[in-house]
Amino acid sequence: MTLACAVAAMALATTPPTVPAGPPEAARILAEALRGGSYPVLAELTDGVGARLAGSAGAEEAVRWSADWFRRHAIPVRLEPVMVTRWTRGEERAEVVGGTGGRPQPLAVTALGMSAPTPPGGVVAEVIEVRSLDELADLGPRVKGRIVLFQHDMKVAADYGRFSGLRIRGPAAAARLGAVAALVRSLSTATLRTPHTGTTSFPPGVAAIPAGALAVEDAELVHRLLGRGPVRVRLILGGSLADPPLVPSANVVAEIRGDGKPDEVVVIGAHLDAWDLGTGAIDDGAGVAMVLETMRIVAAMPRPPRRTLRAVLFMNEENGAEGAVAYHEGALSAGTLHVAAMEADAGAGRATGVEVTAGPGAKEIVGAMAAPLASLGASRVGGNGGGVDISPLAWAGVPLLSLAQDTSRYFDWHHGAADTLDKVDPAELAQATAAFAWMAWALADSPATLPRLAVPEREPWWKRPSR
């Protein structure tokens, strides 16, 4: 059955022709979510609040708006204080110096989060191009005084994992070798001369350098020009850390108290902050809308679930992940028993299944829970659940879940100016919300809980100096 059919069937019939398998609550939850309440919520966030990089006025407005949203729906809510990195974008401009006739060729550039500002007037230096951190290391002293350009070959969404290390760790590696700046070819699957930002990391002891993303077209132009001879680029990036760099903000935490086992907590989360170039519709307004709509639906059920369902809207997933760490540490000191955590941070595309990272046998249990999602084409279970914001809970053994979604166009828009509401198909968002809401209910209400995760032996990522 297509989604359109499912919506029509559920809207028209009191007993739909295909009743989802599983508990009686499934039909109601899926039908409610498929009515499409998620999209207007998302529109309030993107069109009303807009850009909301952590530490900005927009992010604080998002905190107020979402806390108000819970209050309007009579769902108890609190703000969990978090100190977040405040980095602000400034002027950004780049050009190839002295092309034919001595005129510059402009380059489309945007600063990466945590970039240092260039000095007044910018930096001008020769570009040296690499395709990997190993290749950079091999260049050794030749990097000194240069602008390092990280090239890659990203074509499809699945390539993001292969190449995102160039953006995250490349600029610091270049800084260690004495580069004056770093440029990264945008990590994207479509381009109209549109640079894509994202965070980069300068570990303690490595002084930040100016670091930006070039549009794919401009990275290719510089590559072609390097084929003819040396290329000098003037780079002006005004982005900088605030002074002081940490400012107060908050996670927004709302709860529907369980009836029976209220001390067992299921967390559903998304991140409230978003990169500043767009309005964060797919990253991660869609996830926020899925979480809010899930809470609205569950709060309106005839009875609460057995366990406590807790929504967490994390602050600053994008440029520091302090909200994730603060939530984890707060929950640890409160002695909270999390039985599962599920994050929505993969856009607004159609759900195709459920991913779970937990102890042995978890996939079978999740498979049984997800049976009602067969009517949405979303009952397939995979073993890759999680998300940045809930990942610290792995060190407490908490089973981590997320939806598998269609991300084929996600990186066309991700971290760029084009991450705006029009990219979201209301029917796809409603379908994914239905899958998310049902799984939230099932995790909170099923007799069975998931086998806990073996605590990772590696050091928690937020305690690593190279983070």
Added chain:
Amino acid sequence: MTLACAVAAMALATTPPTVPAGPPEAARILAEALRGGSYPVLAELTDGVGARLAGSAGAEEAVRWSADWFRRHAIPVRLEPVMVTRWTRGEERAEVVGGTGGRPQPLAVTALGMSAPTPPGGVVAEVIEVRSLDELADLGPRVKGRIVLFQHDMKVAADYGRFSGLRIRGPAAAARLGAVAALVRSLSTATLRTPHTGTTSFPPGVAAIPAGALAVEDAELVHRLLGRGPVRVRLILGGSLADPPLVPSANVVAEIRGDGKPDEVVVIGAHLDAWDLGTGAIDDGAGVAMVLETMRIVAAMPRPPRRTLRAVLFMNEENGAEGAVAYHEGALSAGTLHVAAMEADAGAGRATGVEVTAGPGAKEIVGAMAAPLASLGASRVGGNGGGVDISPLAWAGVPLLSLAQDTSRYFDWHHGAADTLDKVDPAELAQATAAFAWMAWALADSPATLPRLAVPEREPWWKRPSR
């Protein structure tokens, strides 16, 4: 036979397996063009010269570069003086004033050519939205003091003709009714928050107002916000006409003198100027490359064609078309006998046929000339030949031609920052160049000439006050 096969066959065999129909020169001309010399020429223009809006240093560099190119290829060349409009872009920024929490929502905007600058600090006004010039006229006095937003529904390339009038004539119509500024939804078939510029026209007696194009996303945002209540926009556009507004520039005119009928002239043209946001690869660097490569190939033939083949690289097709008018008037006063004119200004996509606008019987003659293009899949003949730069010649009865090309992605990039070299497929450009070069030879060398066009009864467009 696919293009790849054709290239391979012609490169490998001295007598290709499928010899094109028609005169013996056809095989040589097609094979030469399919070797792909057009792409490196285009790269010299886009990567070496870059942006080249008429009146700019880039445009003057393009004149020098192309004249030098002809000299390097020993083809006689002259510069034909043209006074062109010089309009320069300035700061450009827009925002919705006072969204939630009083913070502005930024809008992606770019000025249209001929836009007046906003006063310092910009204009702030309420937006009024229309979908046609008729709807605007109906609003009458309600337009005064407003910013008019022209919405439309462009989806595919064929829609450009339907909606481009909103950009060209909309701002002047708004100005007449007292609007303080005009915004036009970008005329494009793809968007990543990318505004597309283009010229707009303020006839004598209508004082120019600030006029810009919004990215499609931003036009849709404003539309959604108008559904909730009044929307005020702050618009800052620095673009302005130079003082004086006309500066000297040139058409670049090169000739291969005919052997037999040297006084009969076939013009092949493209425009050398390009919008400034990108580097004019598809509009119209591709056309320039097709013309130059055609001239190179014809100049290297064992004998010249019967008639004179004249290449004209027109200046300022985009923002005034003064080069087109200057060429026409110069040719008129010289008494030049043009037997045909063919323009390349439809991008770098694969040729699918030949278009001709001429007297009765012309399509049959062109069909016979185009027979060798069957091997390229480009021998279909249509009745819609022409181009802005050669259009004045219609008033001298000159048959006008152009290629039919695949323009399905042309308006993804047209007049935007993404009009860059990477959008061009070298094999498609080579195929289109082969079709263009062969038609140029055929027009210049065939015993038959095309029946002349009936001179249009309407006033020449460049003499209309509303131009």
